[in-house]
Amino acid sequence: MAAPPRAWPSGYDLVALDEVDSTSEEAKRRAGQGAPHGTVIWARRQSRGRGRRGRRWESPEGNLYLSLLLRPGVAPGVLGQLSFVAGVAVGEALQAALGDAAAIAYKWPNDILVGDGKVAGILLEAVSEGGAPAASVVVGIGVNVALRPGGLVQAAAALAEFVAPPPLEDLLGAIVADFDRWLGRWRREGFAPVRQAWLARARGVGAAVTVRLAEECLSGTFAALDESGALVLDQADGSRRNIVAGEVFLGPHPGLTLR
Ligand code: BT5
Numbered sequence: 001m002a003a004p005p006r007a008w009p010s011g012y013d014l015v016a017l018d019e020v021d022s023t024s025e026e027a028k029r030r031a032g033q034g035a036p037h038g039t040v041i042w043a044r045r046q047s048r049g050r051g052r053r054g055r056r057w058e059s060p061e062g063n064l065y066l067s068l069l070l071r072p073g074v075a076p077g078v079l080g081q082l083s084f085v086a087g088v089a090v091g092e093a094l095q096a097a098l099g100d101a102a103a104i105a106y107k108w109p110n111d112i113l114v115g116d117g118k119v120a121g122i123l124l125e126a127v128s129e130g131g132a133p134a135a136s137v138v139v140g141i142g143v144n145v146a147l148r149p150g151g152l153v154q155a156a157a158a159l160a161e162f163v164a165p166p167p168l169e170d171l172l173g174a175i176v177a178d179f180d181r182w183l184g185r186w187r188r189e190g191f192a193p194v195r196q197a198w199l200a201r202a203r204g205v206g207a208a209v210t211v212r213l214a215e216e217c218l219s220g221t222f223a224a225l226d227e228s229g230a231l232v233l234d235q236a237d238g239s240r241r242n243i244v245a246g247e248v249f250l251g252p253h254p255g256l257t258l259r
Helices: 023-032 074-098 168-189 192-200
Strands: 013-020 039-046 066-068 104-107 111-113 117-129 134-145 208-212 217-225 231-234 240-243 247-250
Touching: 013 023, 023 039, 023 066, 023 104, 023 111, 023 117, 066 168, 074 111, 074 117, 074 168, 074 192, 111 247, 134 168, 168 192, 168 231, 192 217, 208 231, 217 240
Parallel strands: 013 039
Antiparallel strands: 039 066, 066 134, 104 111, 111 117, 117 134, 208 217, 208 247, 217 231, 231 240
């Protein structure tokens, strides 16, 4: 175990690495060996950082890569809400780092934007344990601190474009502390305050969006976020769909306003 940064919340064990394939893979490997709830894997570089559905997460040295192993002891059906718990915690920590220089925004389901660029992404994965419904999850968090990767389809941003960024250790400590606070709140009060905090800074709610699913594209109004974190889409024919996974494009047609 490395010496944790200052202001580190109790109940979280830090594993600090120079390089790893993916902090989330490492967290899963350690979960298989019985690592406890609150294990935090932090690496300075990832050789195979990834996003959803195997997409690549650019992971140069200078940015922040961490994964939290959580065994929260709640019904498997509500574990998905933890990606929003992490989202509002990371959003709060990044807003504190940015101060008045810029404002963060959330993009469904798991992006954090500054301006029109993605500054952070969150990846929630279940840890499969012998075929039983998952009781553990790994929350992977990537934040562009010093460097904005180029050449991506979706615009990226880095904290350093707006402020002198805090040392990585300090940002790591702030994110874990904010996560712990939001986790406690979620346990006590449920999803409602998390949902409210997310909606208060969300892009596209009430506006026209197009959602790309695996096999089809749907257009409509982003009407709400439901109790499970699904995007509620009101379609032109009056029908309503609750979408649990997909890509959101702000605007009526995909590709027109890719944010
Ligand atoms: C995400 O996926 O946004 C979740 C990213 C989670 C990364 C963390 S880092 C620590 C932990 N260990 C891991 O291996 N992963 C987690 P998704 O919504 O699928 O977005 C992926 C897309 O974002 C890519 O296809 C690129 O278009 C774009 N992208 C890749 N790297 C980026 C970066 N550094 N900054 C901004 N956008 C990026």
